[in-house]
Amino acid sequence: MSTAALSGSALPGAKTPLGRFRTGTVGGLARAISSNRKATAGLVILVVFCFLAAFPGVVAHDNPHAEIFAPALGPSAAHLLGTDAYGQDLFAQLIYSTRESLLIALVAGLLATVLSVIVGVTAAYIGGLVDNVLSLVTDIFLVIPAFPLIVVIAAYSKNGGDPILIAVLVVTGWSYGARQLRVQALSIRDRDFLVAARLRGERRWRVIVSEMLPTMTSLIVAIFLGTTLYAIVAAAGLQFVGLGNPDTLSWGTMLYWAQNNEALQAGSPLWAIMPGVCIAMLGAAFALLNYAFDEVSNPALRPVRRRRK
Amino acid sequence: MRYVLRRLGFFVATLWACLTINFVLPRLMPGNPAIAMMSRFKGRINGQALKALEVAFGVNNSESAIRQYFGYLGNTLTGHFGTSLTFFPDSVSKVVFSALPWTIGLVGITTVLAFIAGTLVGMAAAWRRGGVLDSVLPPLFVIISAFPYFFLALMGLLLFSVTLHWLPLGFGYTNTDTPALSWHFIGDVLSHALLPGMVILITSIGGWVLTMRNNMISTLSEDYVRMARAKGLSPARIMFAYAGRNAVLPNLTGFAMSLGFVVSGAILVEYVFSYPGVGYMLLAAVENEDYALMQTLFLFITVAVLIAILVMDFVTMALDPRARTQS
Numbered sequence: 001m002s003t004a005a006l007s008g009s010a011l012p013g014a015k016t017p018l019g020r021f022r023t024g025t026v027g028g029l030a031r032a033i034s035s036n037r038k039a040t041a042g043l044v045i046l047v048v049f050c051f052l053a054a055f056p057g058v059v060a061h062d063n064p065h066a067e068i069f070a071p072a073l074g075p076s077a078a079h080l081l082g083t084d085a086y087g088q089d090l091f092a093q094l095i096y097s098t099r100e101s102l103l104i105a106l107v108a109g110l111l112a113t114v115l116s117v118i119v120g121v122t123a124a125y126i127g128g129l130v131d132n133v134l135s136l137v138t139d140i141f142l143v144i145p146a147f148p149l150i151v152v153i154a155a156y157s158k159n160g161g162d163p164i165l166i167a168v169l170v171v172t173g174w175s176y177g178a179r180q181l182r183v184q185a186l187s188i189r190d191r192d193f194l195v196a197a198r199l200r201g202e203r204r205w206r207v208i209v210s211e212m213l214p215t216m217t218s219l220i221v222a223i224f225l226g227t228t229l230y231a232i233v234a235a236a237g238l239q240f241v242g243l244g245n246p247d248t249l250s251w252g253t254m255l256y257w258a259q260n261n262e263a264l265q266a267g268s269p270l271w272a273i274m275p276g277v278c279i280a281m282l283g284a285a286f287a288l289l290n291y292a293f294d295e296v297s298n299p300a301l302r303p304v305r306r307r308r309k
Numbered sequence: 310m311r312y313v314l315r316r317l318g319f320f321v322a323t324l325w326a327c328l329t330i331n332f333v334l335p336r337l338m339p340g341n342p343a344i345a346m347m348s349r350f351k352g353r354i355n356g357q358a359l360k361a362l363e364v365a366f367g368v369n370n371s372e373s374a375i376r377q378y379f380g381y382l383g384n385t386l387t388g389h390f391g392t393s394l395t396f397f398p399d400s401v402s403k404v405v406f407s408a409l410p411w412t413i414g415l416v417g418i419t420t421v422l423a424f425i426a427g428t429l430v431g432m433a434a435a436w437r438r439g440g441v442l443d444s445v446l447p448p449l450f451v452i453i454s455a456f457p458y459f460f461l462a463l464m465g466l467l468l469f470s471v472t473l474h475w476l477p478l479g480f481g482y483t484n485t486d487t488p489a490l491s492w493h494f495i496g497d498v499l500s501h502a503l504l505p506g507m508v509i510l511i512t513s514i515g516g517w518v519l520t521m522r523n524n525m526i527s528t529l530s531e532d533y534v535r536m537a538r539a540k541g542l543s544p545a546r547i548m549f550a551y552a553g554r555n556a557v558l559p560n561l562t563g564f565a566m567s568l569g570f571v572v573s574g575a576i577l578v579e580y581v582f583s584y585p586g587v588g589y590m591l592l593a594a595v596e597n598e599d600y601a602l603m604q605t606l607f608l609f610i611t612v613a614v615l616i617a618i619l620v621m622d623f624v625t626m627a628l629d630p631r632a633r634t635q636s
Contacts, residue, residue, distance in 0.1 A: 140326045147573025148610045155595040233457045264467050276460035284452045291451045
């Protein structure tokens with residue numbers, strides 16, 4: 001879905017060192033992140049947003065819902081970003097919106113990843129007719145343009161709230177990862193350690209869960225980063241056109257109200273700019289992590305120093 | 310030949326899936342939204358159009374679901390999409406065909422341009438590892454790719470239209486003009502298309518650059534490239550005919566997948582610029598609960614993407630002998 005995820009796909013899983021995060025995952029991951037500038041930048045942005053999502057009141061002191069100020073004020077010390085056409089403090093709105101935007105993206109990204117693991121690994125491991133059917137379904141979902149489909153589903157279930165929004169993002173976001181996982185699972189299916197596990201008489205689901213999945217951790221993490229990035233952008237787009245719940249506080253709905261009140265033409269451009277900047281920053285955090293992850297798992301892509309002659 | 314048949318089979322299967330989604334979705338939702346929509350329009354549209362809608366959405370219909378399904382499939386495949394409520398009394402097909410040229414002109418041309426330019430830039434970046442292109446562009450495009458299309462569109466609008474007044478605020482052409490085949494009108498259309506076109510180009514080019522660069526890095530280390538170097542072939546020949554030709558193959562498949570992404574972004578760009586294309590119409594149809602128009606637009610967008618994918622399959626066949634002979 002995301003372009004960064006695509007770059008990872010170009011190199012099928014077979015080339016990545018599968019066992020990189022198998023042992024000491026936390027330590028290995030921490031070392032990998034701190035040694036890569038892109039990953040560090042992405043992680044710092046993400047941590048800041050997580051903090052804002054958890055404790056918005058620490059940073060913003062005004063009530064984001066209160067329509068108590070003069071409308072359309074410019075930025076000032078009392079209102080860092082000014083106020084909107086309804087007399088709400090834009091800075092408070094922006095900070096309090098973090099929670100919903102981040103939550104939708106993470107939950108949708110996580111569920112879509114789980115679905116793609118289930119479909120992709122099942123297809124590869126069981127094979128045969130099951131594989132054919134699951135692959136066809138995956139390819140169809142891959143090809144049907146996601147956003148129009150999201151729009152259509154959301155239009156039928158108007159004002160369904162966040163659960164519907166998340167469900168829609170999951171339905172349209174899982175296929176890409178499933179395809180990648182299937183390819184990788186196929187490539188390791190007949191490795192010795194899996195054959196050994198089968199010969200030991202382990203049950204099928206146990207072989208998959210405790211033998212197969214751990215070796216695929218790095219790809220699964222990459223897919224999670226990619227789908228979350230997709231969910232951030234798609235959710236913002238949906239909310240922007242008014243197909244989210246316009247009463248909740250999120251960056252996408254802020255943009256919706258800004259567009260509805262023609263904020264750009266009416267002289268309060270910050271109303272539209274700032275939520276967009278936040279979406280882009282959150283998206284960039286995941287894109288950077290994803291890109292860095294490609295580099296970590298595929299050394300061929302790491303930046304090379306120019307050779308001096 | 311089997312490759313062609315398999316790809317055609319996939320085309321048909323996806324088309325069928327898309328038609329079925331259109332049929333099932335409104336019936337799946339709690340309290341059939343079509344009924345709510347129709348009760349709102351009762352008395353405002355004539356009986357015949359209402360009847361057509363009832364057939365399409367299975368309201369007041371005692372026929373079995375299966376018969377409804379085949380009736381719907383037949384209607385759609387023969388081009389009977391019903392009447393648009395937004396542009397009443399125009400038929401849905403008339404509305405769709407008035408919007409299509411705008412989108413094909415804008416999104417089609419920019420997508421092809423972005424693909425070609427992105428592939429070439431990616432090729433050049435990988436060819437000179439560690440050069441200016443290679444160290445500046447990839448991180449830049451990674452960040453741009455995280456920008457929502459519509460946000461860049463808003464920023465472009467703010468800068469060039471609201472602040473600088475260089476370009477028009479939106480729509481496909483100046484409203485007071487009458488569409489005619491004159492230089493003046495063509496220039497007008499182009500000036501309206503420039504900003505949305507640039508937005509789509511900038512946001513979509515990054516993906517092609519990145520994937521092409523990564524593929525190219527892999528192919529450059531292949532033995533056949535070393536062999537070509539050893540034979541003393543010209544660098545240009547190695548770059549395009551040896552490494553590039555093989556590196557572009559996965560990108561062609563990626564094109565199929567990313568096209569849906571580009572089309573999705575383009576819908577929002579059209580919305581921001583009130584560009585009278587398919588995406589703008591789709592959102593207008595959603596706003597007016599014009600489900601017949603909405604479904605048909607969804608269908609057309611999918612078909613357009615499918616056709617593009619089919620074209621890419623044929624290009625792959627031309628470039629990759631394995632696709633021609635194998636399976």
